[in-house]
Amino acid sequence: MIEPLGEVTLPLSLGSYPKRSTKMVKFLVVKAPSAYNIILGRPSLNLFRAIASTFHMKLKFPTSDGVGKPWEMKEWRENVTRIP
Numbered sequence: 001m002i003e004p005l006g007e008v009t010l011p012l013s014l015g016s017y018p019k020r021s022t023k024m025v026k027f028l029v030v031k032a033p034s035a036y037n038i039i040l041g042r043p044s045l046n047l048f049r050a051i052a053s054t055f056h057m058k059l060k061f062p063t064s065d066g067v068g069k070p071w072e073m074k075e076w077r078e079n080v081t082r083i084p
Helices: 042-047 073-080
Strands: 006-016 019-029 051-053 058-063 066-068
Touching: 006 058, 019 042, 019 058, 019 066
Parallel strands: none
Antiparallel strands: 006 019, 051 058, 058 066
């Protein structure tokens, strides 16, 4: 079992200009090896009104300038699935 060391609220920006959205997100801080920098859970996805498709490896969310796409998951998944 991993015990949280604490929590921190930070601004998180998804997407790139002009289809960018920034929200304040609460993160739990843990000391554990991980292949990921952050893990977005349902509360964060709901905050951004984001839709995630694991089948299509995509994440999309509404912005005032249209639909934002923070990344193409296929392009970076090889780099984030290995524990450092």
